[in-house]
């Protein structure tokens with residue numbers, strides 16, 4: 001029997017263990033709609049290279065993917081505009097919080113990477129070129145739906161409205177970027193689009209399936225070239241968990257992208273795509289239990305890219 005045949009039992013035991021322990025972290029409260037989510041929830045889904053999808057916990061409960069949407073927006077921009085994005089956004093970890101403005105002044109309005117908020121706003125600005133916000137959002141949604149093979153993936157407008165009402169830091173970042181001429185569209189238009197892309201809802205099953213193209217699984221639809229897939233995974237590994245990226249890489253040895261809704265997309269090149277969700281966050285704004293689950297899964301399977 002291979003280790004993967006034990007995966008269903010392992011995932012069920014993992015889910016039972018975290019549920020019984022009841023240590024969840026703190027839900028994001030700067031977006032009122034997210035503050036209302038019960039932290040005592042956990043789900044994990046693993047899409048394997050042989051086509052199996054194995055889940056445990058509340059794997060059919062929808063949650064707000066938030067910053068995980070930045071991976072899909074980046075994939076759309078690279079597909080449509082190629083490497084020109086890198087003239088406006090860097091590829092280095094920032095070492096700062098996801099919503100920090102600190103380095104923007106020192107670095108003349110060029111965000112360190114596309115996963116911190118400033119970099120994601122520029123990425124969304126690029127995606128808006130020649131498009132109405134609705135079309136740009138459809139492009140991201142369609143990429144996700146095609147990747148998952150599931151059209152039942154939507155935006156929760158109440159989450160977008162909730163963030164719009166309180167997203168003062170993002171408003172500051174967008175205006176600051178514009179002052180450096182690194183936004184072409186108006187801050188309002190970029191922010192409206194960005195808040196809606198963050199408000200996409202998915203289950204861990206849908207997240208795992210949509211990530212198959214990023215993991216390069218054989219049954220995944222061909223939505224990305226090999227080179228882009230590898231580069232996006234490299235950025236997920238180095239920048240996907242913000243100032244907690246080093247710790248996440250140390251613990252899992254895998255590329256991952258978090259969101260303040262408590263989701264994590266984990267990519268195991270050539271082997272698996274994993275969706276994890278638990279809404280309570282750690283000090284870096286990444287899922288506390290989700291990170292622990294990713295670490296335990298990596299140890300169980302030996303999936304670290306470092307062997």
Ligand code: DON
Nearest residue numbers: 066067098198258259260285
């Ligand atoms: O821009 C924000 O603050 C949120 N819409 C997304 C932040 C986020 O998910 C950070 N991830 N851990």
